[in-house]
Amino acid sequence: MNLSVKIGNMTFKNPVLLASGCFSKHTLDFTDVSGLGGIITKSVTMKPREGNPPPRIFETPCGVINSIGLANPGIDEFLKDELPCILSSQTRVIASIAGADVDEYVELTRLINQTDVTGIEVNLSCPNVERGGVEFGKDPESVKRIVDSVRNNTSKIIICKLPPLFDNRKIVSAAEQTGADAISLINTIPALAVNFETGKFEIGGKSGGLSGPAIKPIALYCVYNAIKSTNLPVIGVGGIMNARDALEFLLIGAMMVEIGTGVLVDPDIGNKIVKGIEEYFCKEGIKDIAEFQRRSRF
């Protein structure tokens, strides 16, 4: 059995990645990531970011709303403290970057290009201040400009991480026209929680982003639409909690999957999912992911 997959010129030993924001060097205290396809680091920005006011998290039935506000120590500290530790973990490392404008995405790319990471995930769910705060990932022109500039500054693989859009054809084809090697989606879904007793929002920054099992059907929908409109490999993200969930994304044609909220609940979830996929393939006598995907009847 062979679970390996290829994105750009890079081979991953299996299709399971840990998603950005749900993995850090601290995860390594609780699990061995060497058996995973890889891990994606927390989105890093040029300058340190304090993050949003607490409360930053609220649980809803089968889901989690978070509003972390891209809290991170900034690229310098990331390169000095966080990344070396993660790079020693014997798995493929993808660095997620979040810029305030094209120049920042470029600068982040240049700095990360000098490290041993396998690739860069371009987090496009950041607000474009020049355009009234609309997320870059919702505007095909911005996507083109950003990803083209990133491409010009690295030969490492580039993954475009998109926000949840029900009709994502334009964005996906914009990404395809750049030098991106893959698309990942979805990021969290905008969500609000209020407390009628206290009369307050449950999240300090008012609204947040929903993740976890509650969003899986929406993620499947967005991923399916993206797959239909591009030849680029697509990485499915959203609500994956076990091997079954991961297999659903693979069945509709995703090349890989990322696990976010599931890792917060169970730091070892990645290994469990890899094992679950292996067991299923073994039981069914499936040789590889391509063979599994040929089973789909849609």
Next chain:
Amino acid sequence: MATVEIIDNSRITPCIFKMVLKSGQIAGKAKPGQFVNLRIVGKYYPLLRRPMSIYYAEMDRFAIIYTIRGIGTGLLSKYKNGDSMDILGPLGIPFESLLSTGVDKKSPFREKLYLIAGGVGIAPLYFLYKKSSAFLIIGAKNRDGILPTSELEHVGEEGKSQKSNVKCQKEQGDREGRSKLLLAKREEGKSQKSKVKCQKEKGDREEGKSQKSNVKSRKTRTTNTDIQIVTEDGSVGRKGLVTDYLPDVSDGSFIVACGPVPMLKRVKEFYSKKRVNCILSMESRMGCGYGVCLSCAVKTIDGYRYVCKDGPAFRAEDVEFD
């Protein structure tokens, strides 16, 4: 991460539950101030783990105490003896690293250690109390929120050569039926045997006379183990808020407080002008409990810090309340 067997899960007062769990691995490492993160099974709701302070740990077991707050703690109360649960921990920084000076039984500093608990905030303080023989004030809404005397009986069993014996008398109300004080004192016997005896003491608190009681508290600190109880309705111990009875301590004392935010805020204010080391154990909603998601932010003078990895306890002077 470990699958841990539940030895006992029972209600110890009408609103407090105690769960004893079997894990030499967790118990062996656990220190006062740390917590565990429990995965309460309810398919995907609750989804996130729930943090609970370690109430005590010894040999191959440890315990937590909890009140029912919502869905997770509601389901927690339904677990049966012999069930098992997936637990992450011990997590967080122990109190001792903030106290910097040893406060164990042999340390002279234990004389200067004061623990202030509001509600179920008693959980991590009880563990420290067991290890250090400090002065402890417990506050709750009413008697249902106060640990039963059977729990306090175990205090002192840690010092292996010491045997302790607690005897508490539920006192009747004083003449005006308003304030009561339940004071447990431990007297160390000659042959390392200690004896805890709850003594009746007339509450003398009158509306807003907190200064007076602060003096009183100091006076009662005659032995190395004292417990003072305060309830909002006066159903046991003194009547009022725990913050009405904050001990007026001498320079160089250590104060560790755990409870609701308004209480912590008041504790910080009260001790801010004194030359004491005041530590607050904070709560926050958590995503992971192990430093990854950055959900559990609290505001400090150095910007946001994280309850699960930088805390749960912080120096009072560092914490910024709104």
